[in-house]
Amino acid sequence: MTGTDMTGTEPPGAKTAPPLLEIDRLSVRLPADRAARPILDEVSLHVAAGETVGLVGESGSGKSVACRSVLGLLPDGARVEGQVRVRGRDVLTLDRAGLRELRSHRAAMVFQDPRASVNPLHRIGDFLTEGLRAAGTPAEQAVARAERLLDAVGIQDPRGAMRRRPHEFSGGMLQRVVIAAALAGEPELLIADEPTTALDVTTQAEVVAVLTRLQAERGTGLLFVTHDLELAAAVSDRIYVMYAGRIVETGATDALFARPRHPYTAGLLACTPRIEPDAPPPRPVPGRPLSLAEAAPGCAFSARCAFAEARCSGERPALRRHGEGLAACLRADEGILP
Ligand SMILES: Nc1ncnc2c1ncn2[C@@H]1O[C@H](COP(=O)(O)OP(=O)(O)O)[C@@H](O)[C@H]1O
Ligand SMILES: [Mg+2]
Incomplete structure (x- = not known):
């Protein structure tokens, strides 16, 4: 889970790929009536390829707004300063086609409540294959791919699962399905925004284990967001601590635990x-x-x-x-x- 950048896979002297994720002094304000309300203040953070980074803070500190900015999902009317770069491209200035490319191949997000991520009327198979189909994958290949992904996240009988609907899954199993869908486009970066907060403790541990195993196997960069510092420490190489819209401390997990400064x-x-x-x-x-x-x-x-x-x-x-x-x-x- 250490930060290996693309440099290791390229011939010597080749131009190295830009860093995976760089949020650079991002400030976000929302217009509330007449007075614009600040949400984020000069937030900077980075995630290297293959690295797992924790983002920790109590509710309302701005973790979700920071995460959503990476996919270009800021609230309507938000006034933004700073930059969010994925592989060197500024997300905040991307056009529709650029955003589509970003969300289908480069970066994906898993949210807190898996039921909010799926259409309750659609079969799991449709949910998993729609992105692949939209990207031009032939139906048969998309189905085979979706079944492999379900298997990878630990869903038994993937073929049967493809035909079922969301209400037939427990919260933990449905979150696995959502993780499978997030991985369908083979993103370089996965953002998991409190992926286990809505689950019971045993299920939490299982879902975290699935995420960290897939992260290690695939070399995906992972930004793991939680209000639980202990959980962040269990999975992350480095941690950012956020309070009231600002990063107040960051460092390697071990050092932060051994000697917090804030x-x-x-x-x-x-x-x-x-x-x-x-x-x-x-x-x-x-x-x-x-x-x-x-x-x-x-x-x-x-x-x-x-x-x-x-x-x-x-x-x-x-x-x-x-x-x-x-x-x-x-x-x-x-x-x-x-
Ligand atoms: N779409 C939105 N409209 C208005 N206020 C928002 C919106 N999204 C977030 N906020 C506000 O921004 C602050 C940070 O929220 P959020 O990023 O969800 O925090 P966290 O994820 O750390 O709990 C909160 O004060 C919240 O009320
Ligand atoms: Mg949140």
Whole structure:
């Protein structure tokens, strides 16, 4: 699951392929009545080919808006600054044909609720083959391909499954079908936006196992989005932590876990139940998450932060290098975290 770029597969001296995904200082504002409401503020993140990257934060932090931007799916009327590049092409300026190419071959997304992704009246086989057919694959090949994909995601009796309708599947099985459909176009990048949040715990683990196995087998870049830092750590090489529309910390998973630099990351770690016998009981992050629109001019987390000083609510911390990662906290160098 390490970041191997296209460089390894090309002859020496060949021009290397542009990076798989680069979100570069993306800001998104929505017009709400007269005052435009900010949603994302200068979000930058990247995913290399074959890499698994976690995007973590509480509900409302802007994870889904960031993900959807990658497929050119921003809300109507959104005002956008910055760039989203997939293999070097700016998604936000693509025309219809460019977007179609992006969504059919380069990048695919799996959403939280599998039932919202499928037409309840259509057979699973139609759902799986429609994209392939639209891309010109002959019917017989598309069916054979869909059956192989169902087999790959662990659906038994793929042929029978093709004839069934969504209500005949459990949530976990249907999410496998949705993952199969996302992989049908052999995307280089898969974005999984809380793919297991709607599922029970046992099913969650199975679906995560399917995703990570397929990612490893196919060398797909995976952006794995969750509110659960522990789950992100279990699958990701690197992690971005998001709060109120901004990235507040990022780094290699091990380093981030061993030594978080942002009090919010430390808070997310402290609220995860641990299995070690002498571990302290989980403590929730006090207060409720703010959206970017509600946040103070300085650090958006300062209102909930046990380490906040007067300057924290006035001065906005930039994302700066600390150790091997980046953190946006004025006090990140002070060793304030236990
Ligand atoms: N289509 C939309 N219209 C208006 N507001 C939206 C829309 N999508 C998201 N938002 C707002 O943007 C913020 C971030 O939302 P979202 O990206 O869904 O967060 P997350 O996925 O981290 O829970 C929230 O305040 C949400 O209300
Ligand atoms: Mg979301």
